[in-house]
Amino acid sequence: MKQAKLPSALNATITSAVLCGIFSFSIVQASPQRIVSADGALTEIVYALGEEQRLVGVDTTSSYPALATKLPQIGYKRAISAEGVLSLSPDVIIATDDSGPDKVVEQLKAAGVDFRVYSEAPSLDAVEEKIRHIAAMLGKQAEGEQLWAEVKRKVDDAKTQAAKAEQPLRVMFVLSAGERSPLVAGGNTGADTMIRLAGGLNAVEGFDGYKPIPAEALVTARPDVILMMKRAGHTVSADQLFSQPGFSMTPAAENKRLITMNGLKLLGFGPRIGDAISELTTALYGNSEQSAQVVP
Amino acid sequence: MSFSVNHLSLSVGRKVLLDNLSFSINPGELVVVLGPNGAGKSSLLKVMSGEHSFSEGDMQINGASYRHWSVGDIARMVGVLPQSSQLVFPFTVLEVVMLGRLPHSSGRVRDAEIVKQVIDRVDMTHLMHAAYPSLSGGEKQRVQLARVLAQIWEESALGARYLLLDEPTSALDVAHQQLTLQLARELAGKGIGVMAILHDLNLAAQYGDRIVMLRQGAIAAQGSVEEILKPELIRQLFAIDVSILPHPVSQRPMVVML
Amino acid sequence: MNLQRENRAQWTMGLLGIFLLCTLVVSVGVGPMSLSLSDSLQVAISRIGLIELNVPPHVVVVVESIRMPRTVLGMLVGAALAVSGAAIQGLFRNPLADPGLIGVSGGAALAAVASIVWGGTVLKPLHDLLGIYSLPMMAFLGGFITTLLVAWIATSRFGTSITTMLLAGVAINIVTGAGIGIFTYMADDAMLRTLTFWQMGSLGGATWDDVMAAATMIMVAVVLILRYAKSLNALLLGESEARHLGVDVGRIKVAVILLSALAVGAAVAVSGMIGFVGLVVPHIVRMSLGPDHRYLLAASALLGALFLLLADMLSRTVIAPAELPIGLITAIIGGPFFIGLIVLRARQGGGL
Numbered sequence: 001m002k003q004a005k006l007p008s009a010l011n012a013t014i015t016s017a018v019l020c021g022i023f024s025f026s027i028v029q030a031s032p033q034r035i036v037s038a039d040g041a042l043t044e045i046v047y048a049l050g051e052e053q054r055l056v057g058v059d060t061t062s063s064y065p066a067l068a069t070k071l072p073q074i075g076y077k078r079a080i081s082a083e084g085v086l087s088l089s090p091d092v093i094i095a096t097d098d099s100g101p102d103k104v105v106e107q108l109k110a111a112g113v114d115f116r117v118y119s120e121a122p123s124l125d126a127v128e129e130k131i132r133h134i135a136a137m138l139g140k141q142a143e144g145e146q147l148w149a150e151v152k153r154k155v156d157d158a159k160t161q162a163a164k165a166e167q168p169l170r171v172m173f174v175l176s177a178g179e180r181s182p183l184v185a186g187g188n189t190g191a192d193t194m195i196r197l198a199g200g201l202n203a204v205e206g207f208d209g210y211k212p213i214p215a216e217a218l219v220t221a222r223p224d225v226i227l228m229m230k231r232a233g234h235t236v237s238a239d240q241l242f243s244q245p246g247f248s249m250t251p252a253a254e255n256k257r258l259i260t261m262n263g264l265k266l267l268g269f270g271p272r273i274g275d276a277i278s279e280l281t282t283a284l285y286g287n288s289e290q291s292a293q294v295v296p
Numbered sequence: 297m298s299f300s301v302n303h304l305s306l307s308v309g310r311k312v313l314l315d316n317l318s319f320s321i322n323p324g325e326l327v328v329v330l331g332p333n334g335a336g337k338s339s340l341l342k343v344m345s346g347e348h349s350f351s352e353g354d355m356q357i358n359g360a361s362y363r364h365w366s367v368g369d370i371a372r373m374v375g376v377l378p379q380s381s382q383l384v385f386p387f388t389v390l391e392v393v394m395l396g397r398l399p400h401s402s403g404r405v406r407d408a409e410i411v412k413q414v415i416d417r418v419d420m421t422h423l424m425h426a427a428y429p430s431l432s433g434g435e436k437q438r439v440q441l442a443r444v445l446a447q448i449w450e451e452s453a454l455g456a457r458y459l460l461l462d463e464p465t466s467a468l469d470v471a472h473q474q475l476t477l478q479l480a481r482e483l484a485g486k487g488i489g490v491m492a493i494l495h496d497l498n499l500a501a502q503y504g505d506r507i508v509m510l511r512q513g514a515i516a517a518q519g520s521v522e523e524i525l526k527p528e529l530i531r532q533l534f535a536i537d538v539s540i541l542p543h544p545v546s547q548r549p550m551v552v553m554l
Numbered sequence: 555m556n557l558q559r560e561n562r563a564q565w566t567m568g569l570l571g572i573f574l575l576c577t578l579v580v581s582v583g584v585g586p587m588s589l590s591l592s593d594s595l596q597v598a599i600s601r602i603g604l605i606e607l608n609v610p611p612h613v614v615v616v617v618e619s620i621r622m623p624r625t626v627l628g629m630l631v632g633a634a635l636a637v638s639g640a641a642i643q644g645l646f647r648n649p650l651a652d653p654g655l656i657g658v659s660g661g662a663a664l665a666a667v668a669s670i671v672w673g674g675t676v677l678k679p680l681h682d683l684l685g686i687y688s689l690p691m692m693a694f695l696g697g698f699i700t701t702l703l704v705a706w707i708a709t710s711r712f713g714t715s716i717t718t719m720l721l722a723g724v725a726i727n728i729v730t731g732a733g734i735g736i737f738t739y740m741a742d743d744a745m746l747r748t749l750t751f752w753q754m755g756s757l758g759g760a761t762w763d764d765v766m767a768a769a770t771m772i773m774v775a776v777v778l779i780l781r782y783a784k785s786l787n788a789l790l791l792g793e794s795e796a797r798h799l800g801v802d803v804g805r806i807k808v809a810v811i812l813l814s815a816l817a818v819g820a821a822v823a824v825s826g827m828i829g830f831v832g833l834v835v836p837h838i839v840r841m842s843l844g845p846d847h848r849y850l851l852a853a854s855a856l857l858g859a860l861f862l863l864l865a866d867m868l869s870r871t872v873i874a875p876a877e878l879p880i881g882l883i884t885a886i887i888g889g890p891f892f893i894g895l896i897v898l899r900a901r902q903g904g905g906l
Binding site for chain 3: 057060072074075076078079080081082083084085086088101103104106107111112
């Protein structure tokens with residue numbers, strides 16, 4: 001506002017931030033009692049560790065378990081409001097590194113709240129780190145180790161199961177298919193990681209992220225299986241999908257192999273990742289020696 | 297002191313709109329510019345009001361070249377009444393007329409007095425607070441006239457004042473046509489040089505001191521009303537047959553179509 | 555002159571000023587966090603050096619680094635958008651011209667987005683040179699270029715065509731929308747986060763740095779625009795008429811376009827796209843005070859600041875603790891208002 005006021009304003013901000021920092025640090029040592037979560041996977045972990053009574057607010061990506069949606073909502077994880085979050089008087093805010101906006105994160109930190117950021121990278125390592133750290137924060141180290149061990153066991157089982165197949169299947173994850181060019185997952189995406197962890201090959205190569213690709217590229221990618229998210233209301237049926245040009249000319253169309261899975265479970269990178277991998281591997285390679293299972 | 301054009305030409309592309317015009321408006325006289333459609337009357341007014349530049353020749357106001365004067369100086373000497381003015385925003389009559397005082401810094405009190413006087417002169421006092429867009433075409437024209445009057449109402453330190461009227465009577469009924477030109481006449485009486493573009497030969501005859509007759513961008517004839525309003529010249533220019541009779545009251549020439 | 559209107563204008567501006575002051579106090583005192591009004595005000599007043607501070611530190615932080623910059627920024631942005639709207643409407647003699655509708659905001663947003671995405675690469679030298687001012691400067695340039703483009707498209711030797719101008723605005727909005735889309739496609743995740751914030755418009759996360767960067771540009775632009783009030787009045791009569799009244803039309807046009815672009819650019823840079831303020835606010839002022847720019851511009855600045863403060867208070871309380879983007883609120887109010895305006899004009903046979 002007025003130039004002369006700025007330094008003193010900043011000064012006071014910093015002083016009080018330090019004071020608040022010390023204050024909240026002592027609380028953190030005693031394990032935080034009021035937690036705001038700005039990420040669905042982190043919320044799931046708190047629930048999985050049985051400490052959901054400490055959650056005082058969650059973002060809109062926290063939709064599992066359904067009870068979480070009854071908690072006070074702080075909005076979309078990338079558009080949270082500084083004062084809105086502060087009004088919940090949290091001891092700690094847990095978020096991933098894509099939560100924001102950055103300026104709001106700065107303001108929250110300046111207000112002296114313990115703001116903990118975890119990696120949103122789509123990897124098993126990130127899941128391990130999230131589980132371990134949050135368990136430690138909650139004073140539930142043993143439960144955390146147990147939860148992680150369970151995830152690890154399911155991932156290993158899936159690997160064994162997939163290894164029995166003659167050769168890995170080429171899987172294409174389709175985020176949306178309709179009138180426009182389908183949006184598919186390239187490298188460095190959650191879907192890519194999940195396909196590989198489940199013992200498949202990502203049929204899409206050559207780019208990172210989710211991008212639309214032309215119908216012709218669908219054919220040259222030669223997917224054996226199409227993987228999509230189950231959506232309330234408008235899940236595409238195999239018949240519909242494989243009648244579309246492009247999809248109709250893929251190996252997947254011959255056997256009508258379409259797998260649909262719950263999106264949050266598949267791509268959430270939370271404590272259910274083990275289950276998600278088991279489910280995907282089973283859908284790809286089957287439980288028995290048979291290598292093909294048709295999902296109608 | 298006068299507002300004069302010397303060997304003035306204007307061409308746009310290969311088309312010659314004004315061709316070597318020379319004449320002047322002297323303080324105290326009312327010069328009427330006549331001519332058939334397309335003769336260059338509007339182009340002439342646009343050049344003289346500074347809206348178009350000219351290609352060749354020179355234009356002088358009160359002894360100094362037109363280019364010598366700033367836009368603000370010119371506005372303190374020359375008022376221009378356009379053919380019609382659109383105004384989307386609902387200014388009141390008073391506010392529109394007040395805009396005429398923009399070039400001057402005579403103070404609010406003096407401005408308010410002048411505005412009252414000129415609104416009264418164009419017979420619009422009863423509609424002073426009406427919104428301009430709600431007025432009829434004729435009323436709008438009178439308000440614009442009042443605005444231009446407000447602009448040149450007081451003597452200018454820069455020399456004589458001039459008023460350029462672009463078909464000031466076209467939207468008016470007979471009574472207000474007379475009112476407008478009487479007003480122009482009266483201003484001339486006060487030492488203002490007036491140039492009016494007119495279509496009506498009889499209005500020109502009744503009110504003009506001199507006539508400049510244009511044809512195809514050039515001056516076909518200029519002189520006193522009696523010299524110009526001759527049946528042969530009018531037949532040449534407008535392709536109509538007329539006879540000229542003396543006006544029963546004023547004895548000035550009167551044009552009667554045959 | 556017109557004493558009625560002049561009196562009314564003075565009264566109205568006085569009232570607006572008082573309302574704005576009250577809203578300012580409420581804005582600092584109200585938020586999702588329930589702080590006592592007296593505590594909040596104590597913080598605000600203590601900063602001016604009047605009293606000794608005696609409130610908990612977290613109150614100080616919330617009031618001083620969240621609510622106050624946000625409130626000040628809201629006022630600046632509201633005033634900037636409303637004044638530029640009023641000035642551009644006067645310049646083009648069209649009450650429907652709005653920086654958003656004719657594509658100026660879109661141009662500013664496109665440039666801002668380019669500045670976000672290319673900030674580390676193509677535009678790095680510029681960023682190093684201008685620091686915190688680079689984003690507002692880019693937004694200003696974008697706004698300025700689009701304004702010139704619209705003016706150029708719409709102006710022929712017959713004058714400025716309103717219809718052409720609005721059509722040009724539609725076309726430019728399509729192009730800038732596509733441009734923003736291309737940058738979105740090129741952006742990485744961190745950039746995308748910033749971009750999302752842009753398109754809905756928000757005062758959330760306002761910092762004193764933002765306020766400083768925007769305040770300089772906006773205050774200069776607004777104060778200078780106010781000086782052109784009389785010339786803008788004359789321009790309402792038409793360009794030729796204004797010239798006959800001694801107004802240097804060419805210079806005024808360039809100046810007003812430049813200053814409006816500066817104000818809109820700075821506003822867009824710090825708050826993203828907030829639409830309809832520039833359309834709704836001047837229109838309401840005109841309905842009560844008439845089109846005289848001497849009152850219109852100043853009153854629009856006050857009402858614009860007031861309007862955006864109120865919208866922002868809604869934005870941060872309606873779905874608290876979450877936040878509704880302020881651009882959505884102004885659009886929800888402004889959209890129907892705009893439709894009403896068009897219908898009214900069509901019924902009056904005014905057309906565009």
